[in-house]
Amino acid sequence: MPHDLFDKSLYDFHTPQPSYWEATAGPSPVQGKPLEGHETCDVAIIGGGYTGCSAAYHLARDFGIDVQVLEAGHFGWGASGRNGGFCTMGGTFLSLKHQVRLYGEDETRQYWNAQAEAVELVRSIGDEEQIDCQRQGNGEYVVAESDAHFEAMQKGAEFKRKLLQRDYKVLDQDEFRTLGYDAPHQHGAVLEQPSFGLHPLRYAQGLAAAAERRGATLHPHSKVNAWHKRDGVHVLETDGGSVTAKRVIVAGNGFLPENLHRQLRGRALPLQSVIVVTRPLTGDEQAAHRWVTENPVVNSRHVYVYYRMLPGNRLMIGGRGDFKGTPVGEQTTHAYLGAEIARLWPEWAHVDMEYKWRGLVCFSSRLSPTIGRFPDDPSVYFGLAYHGNGVNNATWAGREIARWLAGGNSGDDPKPMHLPALVRGFAPRFPVPGLRKQYARAGVAWHKFRDWLG
Ligand SMILES: Cc1cc2nc3c(=O)[nH]c(=O)nc-3n(C[C@H](O)[C@H](O)[C@H](O)COP(=O)(O)OP(=O)(O)OC[C@H]3O[C@@H](n4cnc5c(N)ncnc54)[C@H](O)[C@@H]3O)c2cc1C
Numbered sequence: 001m002p003h004d005l006f007d008k009s010l011y012d013f014h015t016p017q018p019s020y021w022e023a024t025a026g027p028s029p030v031q032g033k034p035l036e037g038h039e040t041c042d043v044a045i046i047g048g049g050y051t052g053c054s055a056a057y058h059l060a061r062d063f064g065i066d067v068q069v070l071e072a073g074h075f076g077w078g079a080s081g082r083n084g085g086f087c088t089m090g091g092t093f094l095s096l097k098h099q100v101r102l103y104g105e106d107e108t109r110q111y112w113n114a115q116a117e118a119v120e121l122v123r124s125i126g127d128e129e130q131i132d133c134q135r136q137g138n139g140e141y142v143v144a145e146s147d148a149h150f151e152a153m154q155k156g157a158e159f160k161r162k163l164l165q166r167d168y169k170v171l172d173q174d175e176f177r178t179l180g181y182d183a184p185h186q187h188g189a190v191l192e193q194p195s196f197g198l199h200p201l202r203y204a205q206g207l208a209a210a211a212e213r214r215g216a217t218l219h220p221h222s223k224v225n226a227w228h229k230r231d232g233v234h235v236l237e238t239d240g241g242s243v244t245a246k247r248v249i250v251a252g253n254g255f256l257p258e259n260l261h262r263q264l265r266g267r268a269l270p271l272q273s274v275i276v277v278t279r280p281l282t283g284d285e286q287a288a289h290r291w292v293t294e295n296p297v298v299n300s301r302h303v304y305v306y307y308r309m310l311p312g313n314r315l316m317i318g319g320r321g322d323f324k325g326t327p328v329g330e331q332t333t334h335a336y337l338g339a340e341i342a343r344l345w346p347e348w349a350h351v352d353m354e355y356k357w358r359g360l361v362c363f364s365s366r367l368s369p370t371i372g373r374f375p376d377d378p379s380v381y382f383g384l385a386y387h388g389n390g391v392n393n394a395t396w397a398g399r400e401i402a403r404w405l406a407g408g409n410s411g412d413d414p415k416p417m418h419l420p421a422l423v424r425g426f427a428p429r430f431p432v433p434g435l436r437k438q439y440a441r442a443g444v445a446w447h448k449f450r451d452w453l454g
Pocket of ligand 1 (some may be wrong): 046047049070072073076077078079080083084085086087222223224225230251252253254255256257273275293318359360362384386387388390392393394399409
C-alpha cells in the first residue's frame with residue numbers, strides 16, 4: 001500500500017506543500033465543509049483532484065446526479081495541486097512501437113486522438129467556467145540533448161506523423177534558438193500540439209468550485225478511513241461521519257491508501273516527482289540564454305527533466321524523486337535539480353531556487369492509464385495511473401467515468417469497451433507487489449545507463 005511504500009511525511013493530508021502554486025493560487029473558491037454526521041447520496045467519490053472533481057462536475061452538470069466528494073486534504077492537495085502544469089499529451093510509458101504491437105494501429109490512433117481531446121477538454125472547462133488558470137504557450141517542445149537524439153527524434157516525428165496522422169514540427173538547432181532558447185545542450189526540438197501550460201492548483205480549485213456550483217457537495221479534510229458494503233450500499237467512514245452511496249468512484253490515484261479495499265491492493269506504483277522554482281530571472285539573465293518560449297518543455301533523456309518559464313520569469317524544473325520519500329531524500333533530489341539547472345543553462349547556475357516541493361505520480365503494471373469498474377462489484381468505478389500526465393488524462397477520465405456511470409447501458413462489464421484499449425479496465429496486479437519499488441529502481445538504473453550510453 002502507498003503508506004508502506006514511502007515515508008509518512010508524504011501523506012500529511014492537512015499540510016499544504018510549500019509550492020509556488022500554493023503561494024500564488026489566492027483564496028480557494030471551494031465552499032464545502034468537512035463531513036459531519038451521516039449523509040446519503042447516489043454517488044460518493046473518494047479523492048478531490050482532477051479525476052474526482054471532473055467526475056463530480058460532469059455527473060452534476062450533465063446528468064443532475066446527486067454526488068458527494070470526500071477529500072482527505074484541501075481540494076487540490078494531491079498531485080493535481082502540485083504538478084508541473086503541463087497540459088500535454090502522453091499518459092503512457094509504452095513506446096509508440098509497443099503500443100502498436102500490443103493494441104494495433106487503430107487503437108493506438110484512438111488513444112492519441114483521446115489525448116488531444118483531453119487537452120481541449122481542459123481548455124474548454126477553463127473557458128466555460130472562467131477559471132483563471134494562467135494558460136501559457138501553444139504546444140510542448142521535446143528538446144534534443146545531442147545531435148544523435150535529434151536525428152532519432154526526426155525519424156520518430158515522421159513515424160508519428162504517418163501513424164497518428166497528426167502534425168509534429170521539427171525545429172533544428174538554429175530555429176529552436178529563435179523560438180525556444182539557446183543553451184549548450186539544445187540540439188533542436190520537436191513541437192507537439194495541442195498542449196499548453198497552466199497553474200495546476202488554480203485549475204484544480206476552479207474545477208472543484210465549478211462542480212460545487214453545478215450541484216455537487218464537496219467535503220475537504222474528510223479522509224475515508226473505512227469502507228463497507230451493507231445491504232447493497234456502500235458506507236464510507238471519515239473521522240467526522242459517514243456517507244452512504246449506491247455507487248462509488250475511486251479517484252485517489254497515487255495518494256490512496258490501497259488497504260481501503262482489497263481490489264486496490266498491488267494495482268498501482270506511486271513514484272515521487274520533485275519540482276523547484278527559481279527566483280524571478282532578470283532581463284539580462286533571461287537574455288543570456290535567449291529564452292523566449294512560453295511552451296512547456298521536456299528534454300530527450302530517458303531519465304528526463306521537464307521545465308517551463310512561468311509568468312514573472314521564474315524557471316520551473318521538475319524530475320524524478322528518490323525511492324524513500326524522506327525529507328533527506330527530498331533535499332538530495334532538489335540538489336539534483338539545481339545541478340540540472342547548472343548543466344542545462346550554465347548562465348543560471350547561481351540562481352536561487354525559491355520554492356521546492358514534491359508529490360506522487362502513479363504508474364500501472366501495463367504502463368498506461370487504468371479506467372474501469374471492480375470486477376466483482378460493478379457499482380465501483382475507478383480512474384488512475386496517468387504516468388505523470390494527469391492534467392488532461394485525469395480530467396478526461398473523470399468525464400468518461402461520469403458518462404459511463406450515468407449512461408447505465410453497458411451491463412456489468414468491468415471494462416469501458418467504448419474507450420481506447422490502452423485504458424480499459426484494471427491493469428493486472430504487480431507481481432509480488434512488495435517489490436514494486438525495486439522494479440522502479442531497476443527501471444531507472446536501466447534508463448540512466450541508456451542515457452550514459454548516449
Ligand atoms: C510533482 C508532480 C508533477 C507532475 N507534473 C505533471 C504535469 O506537468 N502534467 C501532468 O499532466 N501531470 C503531472 N503530474 C501528474 C498529475 O498531477 C496527476 O496525474 C493528476 O493530478 C492525478 O489526478 P487525480 O485526481 O487522479 O489524483 P490527485 O490529484 O492525487 O488526487 C487524489 C486525491 O485523493 C485524496 N485521497 C487519498 N486518499 C484518500 C482517502 N482515503 N479519502 C479521501 N481522499 C483521499 C488525496 O488527498 C488527493 O488529493 C505530476 C505529478 C506530480 C506529483
